Amino acid sequence: MSTDSAAKQETKVYWCSKCQIPTTTSRCLACGQRTAPLINGGRLRPVYSEEIRLIGELTGQTLMARPQDLVLWRSGRDYYAAGQKVARVVGGGWAERPTLATCNDGLLRRLQARKMGRPPAWLRREPIETRNLLAEANSAHLAYIEEEAIDFLRNIRAHYHALPLVVSWSGGKDSTVVSSLARRAFPGEGVLHVFADTTNELPCTYDYLDRFRGSDPTVPFLVGYPTRDFLELCREIGPPSRIQKWCCTSQKAAPLANVLRSVADGTSVLVVSGLRRSESARRQSYERVECDTKIGLEILLNPVLEWTDN
Numbered sequence: 478m479s480t481d482s483a484a485k486q487e488t489k490v491y492w493c494s495k496c497q498i499p500t501t502t503s504r505c506l507a508c509g510q511r512t513a514p515l516i517n518g519g520r521l522r523p524v525y526s527e528e529i530r531l532i533g534e535l536t537g538q539t540l541m542a543r544p545q546d547l548v549l550w551r552s553g554r555d556y557y558a559a560g561q562k563v564a565r566v567v568g569g570g571w572a573e574r575p576t577l578a579t580c581n582d583g584l585l586r587r588l589q590a591r592k593m594g595r596p597p598a599w600l601r602r603e604p605i606e607t608r609n610l611l612a613e614a615n616s617a618h619l620a621y622i623e624e625e626a627i628d629f630l631r632n633i634r635a636h637y638h639a640l641p642l643v644v645s646w647s648g649g650k651d652s653t654v655v656s657s658l659a660r661r662a663f664p665g666e667g668v669l670h671v672f673a674d675t676t677n678e679l680p681c682t683y684d685y686l687d688r689f690r691g692s693d694p695t696v697p698f699l700v701g702y703p704t705r706d707f708l709e710l711c712r713e714i715g716p717p718s719r720i721q722k723w724c725c726t727s728q729k730a731a732p733l734a735n736v737l738r739s740v741a742d743g744t745s746v747l748v749v750s751g752l753r754r755s756e757s758a759r760r761q762s763y764e765r766v767e768c769d770t771k772i773g774l775e776i777l778l779n780p781v782l783e784w785t786d787n
Contacts, residue, residue, distance in 0.1 A: 651751025
């Protein structure tokens, strides 16, 4: 399989009117019903309750009376529900509040609970039900991109078979995914995980680290710590900014480099990363294999580089 061409393949988004979920196929794998094209390009993202509340705070307009995960879907500034565009965020800037433009008044009134009558089933459904339907309806696509990423890791590892391999684990969703991919690619190997503790992590990150390690104690972990505490450095030299970007180097790259040196034993190290292009404009230029990185001894492998949030 050509890993580059497979990874960069654009995905069309379809809508299943029976399950009321987006899919990647013209026939829903959850119910068998034919689906209708919704968006070309695959840039449809799930909307969670926090975003719905934020839109309300920014625009002063209610998008959904009782914010709930996986009812709304977003493409750019357009918000969809029940397979239809319901609203669009317009304007906004440093001195200007954005506004919410209505694209489907009846549907928006239903979401805002201003329309009388019993809400439809898709609006009463629990988020876990929607997640299960999404997994089933998109199982073929998920299996395809997962196997492609695993093939990529195995192919690169075969080329650099003498080098140690580690997973750069941050506690986020992307590093959790690549951890699973790496362990599936090399079962029984005990792939080393490295966590760079910046000393400025959220408490939930440490909680998740404990739960992750407890779920599989056989996964080896090393934790790298910076020489100085983040807040201590802020008081001494000032907080990091666009001009003075010291935090990534001192709090993450340097501790990670120290851990990798202990693993490398004079060689380079294959580092599996959860970096994705869709996360920022700066990351658009990254390749799936990066040798010229901030940490000189690492060869960075980015198996989910082309994955998006849809």
